[in-house]
Amino acid sequence: MMRYQLHIASANHTLVSIDDFQIAPQEITVLFGESGIGKTLISQAIFGLLDPFELEISINGKPYNNYVRSKEVQKLQTYGFFVFQEPSTHLNPLMTLQEQLNEGKLAKTNRQKEILQALWRQPYETHVRPLLQIYPKPFRPSGGEKQRFLLAMAFKKLMLPANGAQRLFIFDEPTGSLDNVYRDIFLNELFNLYTRNPFTILLITHDYSMISTFEKQHTALLSRIHLKELRRINGAQVRLFDFKAEDYTGWLEAQYPAPLAKKGQPRKTVLKMEPTFRVFGKTFHLTREPDRGKTVPLIIHKKELIYLKAPSGMGKTTLAKIIAGLQQAEAVHFELSGIRFDQDAEQKVWRKYVWGKKLAMVFQHADESLNLQANVRDVFKGLPGVNLQDDVSILNALQEMFDQQLEPKFLTQKVAHLSGGQKQRLNLLRALLLHPDLIILDEPLNGLDFISIRKVLDIIRRKMASGSGILLVSHNEEIFDRIVPKQCWYYLNSEE
């Protein structure tokens, strides 16, 4: 067993500390844990990627400088690989993808075409080769394509001979930008390579639905897959726990769809949108079936949860932003709480009538949506129509979202020092306090651990019951397919 005792601090502030972090050699360790708990820091520290001069790190009781220079780490880096979380920032925007795929040790592999074809499952000449000459930009290639290029780099490294050395491959959120289809393709390819020639895998993910994929598609490997969860013990001190697959699968089985409104019961329409709209030069359609079919208007009533589904990168978030007035479309028509909007509607209409009043939107990344430099109290300042004048009222509002008893000093804590789950709950609460007619939830379970997921789902159910209409965008299909009735599913398709 590869075991590590780690302490990572920055300017007298402990970032993460763990007494016993284990990775099973030649086996697959899947690591869960909420965003911000330290999974990435720990894994990067083990791989020797952190700067010993920027952070104060000790590993197994020794200074990090010595660890990084040790032969063990040199071998890990020579024969292993690390796939990083955010594909956009981990590709050089001034080099073509072809150049980046053939740099350093990767130039020694000549099986690039085979690997890319396996990851794309589309004709190489028409769908993959043109991408190789691109310089990575924010929107091209797409997030999913960039992720696949990083995975291709890892597979290229895997093809190189190891000369008997221990190979550690760390995948940090490798499927964050992939939809379920490509996620499964990646897992298949990875486990095929593993089966042929076992190596050590550390797979960091928030996607609990992978557990179902392991159980259904990779039964032969179940004994070599170790599910672990990193949980906070005290402040920055964390511990590794075993995560039981049945905790998730059992919980999932117990989920049921939210009840639909009774037929004939009058329902107030919160949003009604024409089925076709145009943005970025592309035309999109809303349907009830996954592969086109008849287009239907998008209608959301009060106390109704509508689930918008589409492959990754299709434009779900763009649609949400159009409704929220944050993205101008070339052609669109919708009515929100009695106010008509089209492509010529001026932003001042949203400013005056919609924002903070009729609509609230919870964005994907709590880290970006909240002011990390503000304290918890400041998050609620400036919200229109929200009467939280004193600390007691703010604490009472927060208590609904948190299980443990909150102390008044929680309000003075900096948002940056909260855990991922805590940030996401703050993010949600800020929207919910506005009591809008429509709440748009964009990937509400992003970065959450299992406990937080359950809490957030409870909150969503309660809010729905209290009267708001909810438009949900999420790639956690396995969870939301069970909670949202099929009658409330919509599909987004593009004309291309």
Add this chain to the structure above:
Amino acid sequence: MSAFFVRFQQLADSLLLRLNHLRKRTANGLLKAERSMQRLTRFPAPIYFGLWVGGLFLLWLWDVLFLNAPERHLLEIAFAHSLLIAMLVVILSFLLAWAAAYLIEIFSDRKKTAAAGVIHFCLNLIRSLPQIVGVLLGYVWITYRIQTGHISGTGSMLWMSVFLALFIFPEVVALLRERIAYFRQSDFFNAMRVSGISEWRIINYDILWKNSRLHILNKMIAVFSSAIFLQCSVDFIVSVGLSTRISAVNLPVTLGSLLANIDSKQDILAIGYSLSHPAYLPNLFFRHLQGISVALVIVFTLFSLYKITNALAERFHL
């Protein structure tokens, strides 16, 4: 005789022992100093600030001892004037930059492209004129107004600050806009807007105050440094180039104008002389103190401010 030698030997041994002991104690003291300095140099910005203030104080003490009182008094006034003008430039350029940046953001957001375009145009025009030329023309105007009696000596310092700020503030606008653009790129801006929080609060409180304070502070230190440099240069040029025979203008004395003074120039010339005649070097610190002090204040201030901004940028990843 042999008793003498024995005694001498004993004394010598005792002395050597004491010296050895002193050497070890010094070495231990130096070890403590080394460790303290290693800790302090992790964040050297306050040290450089202390060095700057301390260095100027030591220079002033030296001048008290070796420079005659009228010249020293003139140097003190010149330093105070230069410092005051630079401080005014910092305040004015920040206010101008904040107004310009905020207006551009609001106009762009509300699709008032013409209004935003006008501000962009003006900023580009100011950027296209070399700072020194712009400030020099400003000084020509100030000179004219002083001659016609519309501006007094003190008032001219305010106007000098205005013209300096006018040609420095576009740099500050660039920083503020860069910070706002950085947060606009992410969901930060939109998430708050959709929650109904006013743009005024988002830009001024959440972005500029909460998330950009250090960047702005660092920039204002750099602006202070630019103000000192430009001011000294223009005052030097004006004092050298615009002869008092042509325009007897009573501009307040500053470091630049003091440096252009004939006595100071002689003192600076002495530096070159001592390069070819090293034996003359000590005279620089006693006989040529006015010019040397002025030059030292200017260069040392610019150097210290550079070190402070550098240290802040490294420490806080600005």
Add this chain to the structure above:
Amino acid sequence: MKKITLEHLSSTLFVSLVLFGLFFVTHPKKSAGHLPPPAVQTLNALELDTDDPFQYQLFRDMAASFAGRDSSRFLAYWQQMRQLRKAQAQLTSGAYRRKIASRIPPGTLLGMYFNFIWVYLLVIAFTYYGVQTLGTYLFLKYKQHQPADVVKIIATARRALLKSTPDNWKSFWRSCAVVLLKILGYFILFAPAYVIAYSIKSDFNTESTLFMILLGIISNGVLITYANKFYHLLLSESRKGYVHTAIVKNLKHEFRIGGRQGISWRALFALRKNFSGHVLQHIFMNARFQYLATFKEQAAFIITGLIIIEMALNIHGHLSYELLQQLLYRNYDLAILIIWGIFLLVKATEWATDALLFRIKKRLGYQ
């Protein structure tokens, strides 16, 4: 590209129109060369005192008695005579003679302008190279995380005291010498040009073009300020994710100068820097791209520095010195012409930088 060119052209046109307007307003009008009317000339020959009210009154009475109602014509002659006297007085005044004498021929002005451009281009080229080389050097030194100079001095002093060997003392004195040289270097780099020039004026010819170029590069804080900016760009890029990706692809990532895994001195001082096989190549190319965007600011700063040098050192026959002279002698029209030339130079640099950035962005697929 059209948009960029249009933007620059429109601002150039606007400023040119304004400046030319001011030029024509301030341009001295030639007296048409025509002689005043014979009556005025005759009146002038009488050498009357035009400022004497008694003589004026006498003249008025004479005009009234001689011409009756037509006397206003004679009063007009008196005003013309006054103006003629003023013009004659101005022509003979010292200040006016100096003002006219100081007006330089357009050909000479053009020559100075081309000389200024030539010096400017050389300084730009050298600072472009110097900034990247010095900035990269500072970055490599930072990444080596060596202790601060003060700490080194204390450490070497301590070692020398504990073990008094010639090598230890040599280390100590070397550390002290390095610090002194660094302080001297920084003082030169930060010193305003006129301080350096005046300090060596007696021993060197500080008016040569070569010296001006040297001053333009090393003084006024240009080199050190922009090298520092480039260093910070390198530092900021070194923290980005693609550097980590390059490391896990096993590119060299030691930031020593020299050595197999480090950066060679040759690569560091090369004109076209290329650090292929090392993560520094990734960092450098991105930092250089960002640096290009700030190049306009550097160009304006360099021009400011050159103007300060020429003005402060009173270098005859140079453009900025002439600008100062024309302002001094109130030949504002020529001063405006010079300012227009400098403005065009800055605009040309801005346009060239924007054009280069546009080409690069087009290649990257942003346009």
